[in-house]
Amino acid sequence: MQKDHHVVVVGGGFGGLQLVNDLKGVPVRVTLIDRRNHHLFQPLLYQVATTVLATSEIAWPIRHLYRDRPEVTTLLGEATAVDKVTRTVMLANGPAIAYDTLVLATGATHAYFGHDEWAPVAPGLKTLEDATTIRRRVLLAFEQAEVEDDAAIRDALLTFTVIGAGPTGVELAGIIAEMAHRTLPGEFRRIDTRRARVVLVEAGPRILPAFSDDLSAYALRELDKLGVEVRTGTPVTDCTDFGVMIGDEFLPSRTLVWAAGVQASPAAGWLGIESDRAGRALVGRDLTAPGHPEIFVIGDTASVKQEDGSPVPGIAPAAKQQGAFVARVIRARLEGRPVPAAFRYRHQGSLATIGRRAAIIDFGRIRLKGALAWWIWGIAHIYFLIGTRSRFAVAWSWLWTYLSGQHSARLITQKETLRKEGDAGRLP
C-alpha cells in the first residue's frame, strides 16, 4: 500500500462512524460521504415521531464530529455508482472520488413487500423526515377530529394503525396510546382522546419475535394495559387513504405507520455482486466484496453469516462491531501485520420499551422486564448518545416527560393544506 492511502467511506451511520473513529491515528486520509449532513441515532427515532424528543436531540452534523481530525474530509454527497476498475465513487452532486480502500455502509430503508404504492399512505420510520411526517399525521388526526362533525370520519381519524410488531412497532404503538390516553386528554373540548384506538398488526404469531416467549408475553400484557389492540397472525392486505385491510376485514383508520419490512440500499448493485432477498450484498467472512479485498460492505446493507450459519442481525451494535473490524483490518494491512480472517459478531442483548415506564431486555442468560429494565434502557441510550449537550438535553426531556407526563416536541411543521375531511382521505 502506498503512503498516502485514501479510505473512502460512504454512509455516516453507526458502522461508518465507528470505522472513522477507529481509524484515528492510522496513517490514512479519510473521506466520509453521506447524503445527509447528520448522523442519526435511529434507535430513538420513534420518540421524535411520537413527540417526546426534538429532532436536534438525536442527530448531529457529521462534519462537526470530525472537526479536530484534519485528515478526515466530510462531503455531503449522493453516491450513485462505483467503478471498481478506476477505483472511484460517482457522486450526483460533484466530482468522482478516487479511493484506495472503499467502505460501503449505506444502510437500509423500509420495504413494502412489492406494494410500494402503500408508501405515501403508511410511512415508515428511517429518517428525520419520516419521523416528522408521522408526528405531523398523528397530531393532525387529533386536531382534525376536534373540528370534524361527522362521527364516522371522527372515529377513523381517532384510529391509529401500526403495521409490524418488532421493537419499533411496539414502541410506536405504546407511545401513541400513552399520548392519546394520558397526555392529550384535557386539551380537547369536543373529542375525548381516551376513546382513540391504537391497533398494532402483526402477520406473525406473536409480537417481538426476536425476544423470548415470556418477554414477548410480558410486552403484550403491558401494551394491553396501555390500551393498544394487538392483532397477530393476520397479514395486512391493503393500505388506503381511508384505512387498512387486515386479512379480509377493513379497519377505517386515517393514520397508518409502517414498521414491517426492511430493504437494503443499492450497494450490491453498485458493486455488481450477489444480494439476498432483502437486497443485502453477500460479502465474505472478512466483509470484503468477492475478488475485491479493497472494498468492504458493512452494516444493514451487508449480508454476513456468523460461525453457526445464522445471519448477523441488522442492528446498531452489529454495524459498530463491523466498522471496528474493518478499521483493524486496514490498520493491520498498512502495518504489514497478520490480518484478521473473519468478522465475529458478539451479541450484547436486545432491548425494547413499552410506553413510558416499562421495557424488556434480553441479554441471553439474563432477562429483565418492567421499570428496572426501563431505567437500564434509558441510561444505556443516554450513554450511547454523542456529545455532552445531547446527553443532557435528552436526559432532561425524558425526566420532564416522566415527571410531568407532557411531551415537549408537539409542533406540526411543513406546509399543510387544511380541508374538510369528507373531501379526501389522507392527512397531508
Added chain:
Amino acid sequence: MQKDHHVVVVGGGFGGLQLVNDLKGVPVRVTLIDRRNHHLFQPLLYQVATTVLATSEIAWPIRHLYRDRPEVTTLLGEATAVDKVTRTVMLANGPAIAYDTLVLATGATHAYFGHDEWAPVAPGLKTLEDATTIRRRVLLAFEQAEVEDDAAIRDALLTFTVIGAGPTGVELAGIIAEMAHRTLPGEFRRIDTRRARVVLVEAGPRILPAFSDDLSAYALRELDKLGVEVRTGTPVTDCTDFGVMIGDEFLPSRTLVWAAGVQASPAAGWLGIESDRAGRALVGRDLTAPGHPEIFVIGDTASVKQEDGSPVPGIAPAAKQQGAFVARVIRARLEGRPVPAAFRYRHQGSLATIGRRAAIIDFGRIRLKGALAWWIWGIAHIYFLIGTRSRFAVAWSWLWTYLSGQHSARLITQKETLRKEGDAGRLP
C-alpha cells in the same frame, strides 16, 4: 349581551394569546382558531434560521397553553371568510363557527413589492418552515461549496445576501457572518469558510431606520467588525437563482434571504373594509370594524393611528397591548360598565442584536449599546418566552453558544435533491 357570550379569536399570535389570557375569569366561551397548531415566538425566529435555536425552543402547541381553561376551545383551522350578517367564520376544513364577538388577529407575511416571483428565490422569515428553509439553504451552500470544483460557482455559493436592513435583516446577517467566520472554520477541508461574503442590502439611506442615528451607526460598525458588507441607498432590482441585482450591478449569490417588506393577512378583505397600502384593515380608535362594534381587528393586520397621527408599529408589544385592550372592552361591555373609547399605545422600546455579543436598545430617553445591551436583550427575551421548559432550554442553548461558540441546531431536514451545481442554480 346574552349570558353564553361566544368570543371567536382567529390567530394565535401575540395579540390573540394576550386577549385569551386576559379573558380569564370573564363569563364568555372562547374559540381560538389558528391554521398552525403552535404559537410562534417570532422575535427569535432568526435564531432558528441561523442554527442557534431548535424549532421546539420557540414554539408551543396552542391548545396545551389553555389545557386548564375548559371554556377555551382551540381549533386547528384555516379561516377563509366572515359572514357579518349571520355572524359566522367560515373554515376551509370544518363547519362554520358562529360568534357573538369576533377578533381577527391574523398577522402579516412578507411582501415582495409586486415581485412575487422572487419568493422562491429569496425566502422571507415569518414561519417555522421559512426558518428551516433558510437554515437548510445556508447550510447546503457551505456543503455544496465543499464539493464544488468550479471556483466561480464556489464563490457564488459562499456569498450570502440579506435584503432589508431592519432588525431582522441585521440579526440574520450578523449571525450568518459569525457562523461563517467563527463557528464553521475548522470543519471544512476544501474551502475556507472565513472567505464567505455576507452582503446586507438596504434601499434606504441607513440601516435600522427605526433607531436613532448614533445607534444605527454603532450597529454598522459592529456589522463591519463581523465582516458583513453593508450596501445602503441602492434598491434590489432583481432576484434570480444565480444572484441578485443591486441597482445596476449583478452580485453572484446562491443564497438570498428577504427581510424587506410586510403584507397584512386578508382580514380586511374578509370584512369588506378599507385597507392601507400594506393591506392592513383600517379600524377605529377602539379597534372595531366600521359599523360593527362586535368585530375587532388587532395586531399586524390592523392599521391604527396613535393620538399624534403616527401609526402603531407592527411589533409584538403593540399586538399584546391591543389584545389586552380588547379583553378590557369585552369585559366592560358584559359588566355594563363604561367602555374605554380608544386604544392607547405605550412604546416600551426597540431592541436589535448584532451577532453574539452586541445589541442596541432604544428606550426613548435611555439608549444602550454593546455587551450590556446584549445581556438585557437576552434576559428580556427569556422572560417573555412561554413556559419554564422553554426558558430553560433557550437559556441553555444561548449559554452553550456563548461559551463554546458552537451552534447546536445545524440539521438539514426536508428532502433535498443533490445535484451538480453547474446544472442549475437554486439550492433545494
